Amino acid sequence: MxxxxxxxxxxxxxxxxxxxxxxxxxxxxxxxxxxxxxxxxxxxxxxxxxxxxxxxxxxxxxxxxxxxxxxxxxxxxxxxxxxxxxxxxxxxxxxxxxxxxxxxxxxxxxxxHNKKCKCLKHALIDVAYEQSNLKSILLKENFSTFSFDYYSSNKLQGVGASPLDNIKGVYSRCKKFTESFDKEFSNLILFGQTGLGKTFLCNCIAKELLDTSHSVLYLSAFKLFKLLETYRFKNDDQEITYDDIDDIYTCDLLIIDDLGSEVINSFTSSELFSCLNTRLLSKKPTVISTNLHPSGLSKYYSDRIVSRILGDFVALQLVGADIRLQKYN
Ligand SMILES: [Zn+2]
The missing domain is CATH 1.20.1500 (YheA-like fold)
Structure with missing residues (x-):
């Protein structure tokens, strides 16, 4: 970034x-x-x-x-x-x-007044995207290319709905999130096992909002904490200033992909809290994807983080069979 x-x-x-x-x-x-x-x-x-x-x-x-x-x-x-x-x-x-x-x-x-205007932030994020190759990914992974073919219509035991019915609901909730983005403040947490399309849906959301001129910052949890750590401890040759990490707190939408994949310690925990808290207070939406079940978050994160997520995020569960394995077979 x-x-x-x-x-x-x-x-x-x-x-x-x-x-x-x-x-x-x-x-x-x-x-x-x-x-x-x-x-x-x-x-x-x-x-x-x-x-x-x-x-x-x-x-x-x-x-x-x-x-x-x-x-x-x-x-x-x-x-x-x-x-x-x-x-x-x-x-x-x-x-x-x-x-x-x-x-x-x-x-x-x-x-x-010496603060970056929205348009400059947008331009900076755009350049970062060009670098990270995300733009070409978003051309392939967006709401119009999302496929329901990988989700079974057989009802799952214990869930009461089929993976297909479930994903249709999740898909339309994500779409609604982008459509009402400027009118209604909300946050999403997409959870479920690997290979069910969480990252794909995050990409759909990112593409939709980038296309409507919003500043979107898309970071894996690992990258997010690496960046904050480099800034706080300045333990790298890279020079990172507050200006560089400011977007994490102020961009229109922050997407944290694969939360739980990072090394969880007291540093990441307090940074995650301050990031979510700052964004919630200034009504800046955040989307999280994770393999962890929200109720199991407390095993890894402090109570204040868990209560923030449970209280202020709409939880969307993805169910079914691993798409990557289906493609492989
Ligand atoms: Zn401007």
Missing amino acids: PLSSSQFKIILREYDYKRTKNAQLLRSRQVEVNEKISLIQALDAKVVAKGIEASKLIIKEPFNRDVHLKTLKLELKALKEEKENLLEKYGYNKTYLDPIYDCELCQDTGYI
């Missing part, structure tokens, strides 16, 4: 490019409009003149500064309205000559 500084520079250069491209577009719009509507230039000149006039007045009468500023503001507002009416009269949108940004939030700088 942490990017090298050269990759980071490439992304920032793209921001430079966006600003240049939009400035050029705005200039060409200005030229176009000035040719068509001669009055526009006169109005622009008036705006400049009003500004100069007000500055002179303020220098002359500093005690009346507020009055002059107020008058200027009103005059500029009236000129702006006049300009907008004129644009509309000639068939343009009234914002046609406003500054153009790909991202209004940060005005294409990537930052808002």
